[in-house]
Every structure is written in C-alpha cells, then in structure tokens.
Amino acid sequence: MNKTVLITGASSGIGLEFSKLFVRNGYNLIMVSQNEKNLEKAKRLVCMENDNAKIYAIAKNLAEPSAADEIFEYTKKNSIQIDVLVNNAGIQVYGKFYENKMDDLINLMYVNMVALTKLTRLFIDGMVKRREGKILNVASTGAFQPCPMNAAYCASKGYVLYLSEGMGAELKGTGVTVTALCPGATKTNFAKRANIEDIKLFRGRLLDPNRVAEIGYEALIKGESVVVTGLYNKLVAESVRFMPRKLVTKIGMNVMGR
Numbered sequence: 001m002n003k004t005v006l007i008t009g010a011s012s013g014i015g016l017e018f019s020k021l022f023v024r025n026g027y028n029l030i031m032v033s034q035n036e037k038n039l040e041k042a043k044r045l046v047c048m049e050n051d052n053a054k055i056y057a058i059a060k061n062l063a064e065p066s067a068a069d070e071i072f073e074y075t076k077k078n079s080i081q082i083d084v085l086v087n088n089a090g091i092q093v094y095g096k097f098y099e100n101k102m103d104d105l106i107n108l109m110y111v112n113m114v115a116l117t118k119l120t121r122l123f124i125d126g127m128v129k130r131r132e133g134k135i136l137n138v139a140s141t142g143a144f145q146p147c148p149m150n151a152a153y154c155a156s157k158g159y160v161l162y163l164s165e166g167m168g169a170e171l172k173g174t175g176v177t178v179t180a181l182c183p184g185a186t187k188t189n190f191a192k193r194a195n196i197e198d199i200k201l202f203r204g205r206l207l208d209p210n211r212v213a214e215i216g217y218e219a220l221i222k223g224e225s226v227v228v229t230g231l232y233n234k235l236v237a238e239s240v241r242f243m244p245r246k247l248v249t250k251i252g253m254n255v256m257g258r
C-alpha cells in the first residue's frame with residue numbers, strides 16, 4: 001500500500017514542489033491550503049506527475065482555530081492514515097511591530113505556530129503507536145536570529161525550529177522523526193504576498209522552490225533534525241551564534257530594509 005503525505009500550503013511555492021516530489025516518489029497526497037480555486041489548479045498540476053496516486057484537496061483557512069481538528073476529522077472519516085506530515089504553510093507580517101495590525105499578527109500566530117502544533121500533536125499519536133512516521137516543519141533561516149521589520153515572523157519560525165528539535169530528541173527510538181527545514185530567500189509568491197519584493201533580502205540571489213523541496217525531502221527521508229538550504233545560508237545561520245546580539249539586529253534591520 002502506498003504511503004500518504006499531508007502537506008499544508010500545498011497550492012504554491014515550496015509546498016507545491018513538495019507535492020509534486022512526493023507524488024513522483026509514489027506517495028498518495030492530501031493537499032491543504034486556503035484558496036479553493038488555486039488549490040484545485042495545483043491539484044491538476046500535481047495529478048500530471050503520477051496517474052496512480054490518490055490526491056485529495058482540502059481547502060481550509062489555517063488561521064481558523066478549528067482548522068487542524070477538521071483536517072484530522074476528515075482523515076479519520078475517510079480512513080486515511082497519515083505517514084508523513086509536512087507543515088509548510090506560513091505567512092509573514094512586514095513592518096514595525098508597533099504598526100502591525102493586530103488581526104494580521106493573530107493570523108500569523110495561528111498559521112505559523114498554532115495550526116502546525118495542533119496538526120503535529122493530532123497526527124503524532126498514530127505515528128508513535130505504529131512506530132513509524134515522519135514530520136517535516138518548514139521554519140526559515142529567520143529562525144536563527146531576531147529580525148527587525150519581520151519580528152513576529154522570525155519569532156514564530158524560532159518557535160518552529162525549537163519545537164522540532166525539542167520533540168525530535170524526545171522521539172528517539174520511537175521510529176518517528178522530525179525535521180526542521182530552514183530555507184533562505186526563495187523564489188515563490190511569499191515576498192509578493194507581503195509586498196516586499198523590493199527589500200534587500202529578496203533582491204539578492206533567490207533559491208528555486210523545487211531545489212528547496214528536494215533538500216527538505218532528502219533530509220526528511222534520512223531523518224535529519226535540521227537542514228538549512230544552501231552554503232551561504234548555512235554560513236549565516238552558524239555565524240550569527242558568535243556575533244554580539246546588537247550587531248545581529250543591526251544587520252537584520254539593514255537586510256530587511258528597502
């Protein structure tokens with residue numbers, strides 16, 4: 001029987017590339033994202049990768065508190081076992097925190113942290129009982145340091161990274177692994193959605209989302225704990241640990257500026 005992967009944020013960017021990759025590798029797939037039209041369009045694209053794969057699409061707004069429970073109920077009702085969970089959906093709120101809209105900040109916390117935590121907690125029970133399962137959480141290179149002008153986003157990605165590493169250590173010997181994928185700036189709709197394509201970070205060399213998905217997939221299969229995409233991003237992620245915090249935030253302010 002083919003294994004099934006559930007991917008959030010599957011309709012675009014890195015999530016869409018993950019979807020194609022898993023299906024190409026023989027997995028059945030549940031695609032989750034918010035916009036029904038985009039999701040159906042993405043599903044049609046992914047279907048072309050493998051005629052034999054079973055592909056389901058669930059349109060859910062992960063900023064809704066009940067979204068994760070409803071997704072879990074759907075899999076139970078349809079007797080679908082989730083072997084791999086990819087928590088990929090993520091949004092950002094650009095600008096000074098004291099000027100950010102409260103609703104945008106709440107949505108960010110729900111999509112980036114609450115939904116990810118709930119989905120992980122709901123699906124991990126079955127994985128641990130079966131002594132088999134894999135989880136991939138998409139964090140960011142922003143998880144390694146505080147980030148002015150994107151403070152809540154980087155804080156949420158720090159949460160994703162720490163949660164993944166912490167629970168990963170607890171899971172040793174259970175047959176279940178957790179991988180945190182930390183991409184640097186990547187060529188997707190992500191910057192466009194937040195209207196920040198012109199900031200310095202996105203004017204540099206951007207990674208291709210298919211390459212990011214490949215790196216994540218390989219790390220997930222090997223059961224690696226943390227993977228940072230690209231040599232430059234790896235160097236930056238490592239070097240900030242040795243820099244004075246004031247310098248780190250100063251560089252961050254510059255990189256996130258226009």
Ligand SMILES: NC(=O)c1ccc[n+]([C@@H]2O[C@H](COP(=O)([O-])OP(=O)(O)OC[C@H]3O[C@@H](n4cnc5c(N)ncnc54)[C@H](OP(=O)(O)O)[C@@H]3O)[C@@H](O)[C@H]2O)c1
Binds near residue numbers: 015035138139
């Ligand atoms: N691109 C980068 O530079 C970069 C760098 C580091 C980390 N990341 C992380 O990589 C992950 C994927 O981002 P991406 O670059 O591929 O972005 P993207 O192209 O904007 O895709 C985001 C995906 O998340 C879904 N999504 C957004 N809000 C949602 C909600 N409320 N409910 C359900 N689904 C929702 C979107 O679906 P709809 O279209 O239906 O809203 C879409 O499928 C995110 O976690 C992001 O933080 C990205």
